Amino acid sequence: MTQSVCKTPKIRIRNLSKSFGSNHVLRNISMDVETGTSFVVIGGSGSGKSVLLRCILGLMTPDSGSIEIDGQNIFELSSTQRTQKLQQMGMLFQNAALFDSLSVWENVAFALLYGYRKHLPKVSRSDARATAYRMLELVGLDPELVADLYPDELSGGMQKRVGLARAIASKPEIIFFDEPTTGLDPIMGAVIDDLIKSCVDKLGSTAIAITHDMASAQRIGDDAAMLYQGELIWKGKAKELLTTDNPYVHQFTHGLRQGPIKVETKVE
Numbered sequence: 001m002t003q004s005v006c007k008t009p010k011i012r013i014r015n016l017s018k019s020f021g022s023n024h025v026l027r028n029i030s031m032d033v034e035t036g037t038s039f040v041v042i043g044g045s046g047s048g049k050s051v052l053l054r055c056i057l058g059l060m061t062p063d064s065g066s067i068e069i070d071g072q073n074i075f076e077l078s079s080t081q082r083t084q085k086l087q088q089m090g091m092l093f094q095n096a097a098l099f100d101s102l103s104v105w106e107n108v109a110f111a112l113l114y115g116y117r118k119h120l121p122k123v124s125r126s127d128a129r130a131t132a133y134r135m136l137e138l139v140g141l142d143p144e145l146v147a148d149l150y151p152d153e154l155s156g157g158m159q160k161r162v163g164l165a166r167a168i169a170s171k172p173e174i175i176f177f178d179e180p181t182t183g184l185d186p187i188m189g190a191v192i193d194d195l196i197k198s199c200v201d202k203l204g205s206t207a208i209a210i211t212h213d214m215a216s217a218q219r220i221g222d223d224a225a226m227l228y229q230g231e232l233i234w235k236g237k238a239k240e241l242l243t244t245d246n247p248y249v250h251q252f253t254h255g256l257r258q259g260p261i262k263v264e265t266k267v268e
């Protein structure tokens with residue numbers, strides 16, 4: 001007898017909706033992110049990408065629908081279980097979001113030093129520093145040169161690398177990237193994308209990235225989706241982003257003014 005094997009996706013989202021008053025930001029979103037893959041969400045400003053990310057992170061409660069991680073609906077977990085799930089996640093923010101008053105190595109080891117780790121063994125400062133050094137090497141920085149510097153002594157590209165080192169320091173099962181290449185020149189953007197890809201592959205993590213940068217989306221992503229006015233209007237392979245004949249994706253990825261996406265162009 002042939003038995004079909006149904007693999008549980010790492011993240012399964014079903015019929016997710018979220019409104020703020022009459023602003024229907026997410027409308028009936030359903031998507032799966034398979035374990036060990038990278039999923040890129042694209043979409044214009046205000047299309048709901050950050051709200052979607054916040055819902056998956058459990059930082060915002062949707063009005064309806066479900067989000068399962070490893071088959072468990074995160075909104076049915078106790079607060080302790082939800083905290084444990086959050087500890088399996090890493091995040092690289094748009095502006096790297098480093099703590100100015102902490103040194104580079106303390107930023108990288110932040111979760112180990114200061115995170116909520118009630119059920120995990122305590123990590124000594126020397127072990128945390130050793131972990132931070134390993135992570136800095138992974139993102140191509142020389143720990144001997146940068147570990148004791150402060151964020152404002154680093155270039156934007158170096159800050160992104162430190163942010164990435166922090167995101168992967170606790171070996172997260174899921175990593176979120178919010179506009180990872182914003183503010184970088186195209187070459188440094190490509191370097192950071194390649195680093196993201198290799199770190200995610202090395203850890204075997206599952207990744208979700210939101211971005212406006214099509215080159216970045218194609219370098220980081222296996223799968224992709226486009227949000228438009230709160231609806232997931234296209235899903236496919238990231239490498240198809242520039243070639244699909246979906247009129248919304250085509251207009252967006254080619255930066256065209258003409259097409260189904262209506263753009264406010266009024267100049268005061």
Ligand SMILES: Nc1ncnc2c1ncn2[C@@H]1O[C@H](COP(=O)(O)OP(=O)(O)OP(=O)(O)O)[C@@H](O)[C@H]1O
Nearest residue numbers: 020023025043044045046047048049050051052212
């Ligand atoms: N806490 C909130 N309260 C009320 N409205 C909100 C809140 N958070 C987001 N919104 C609204 O939800 C909509 C989508 O916002 P969101 O930040 O998800 O867009 P985005 O796609 O990430 O945009 P961008 O690419 O510009 O960052 C916007 O209209 C925004 O004003």
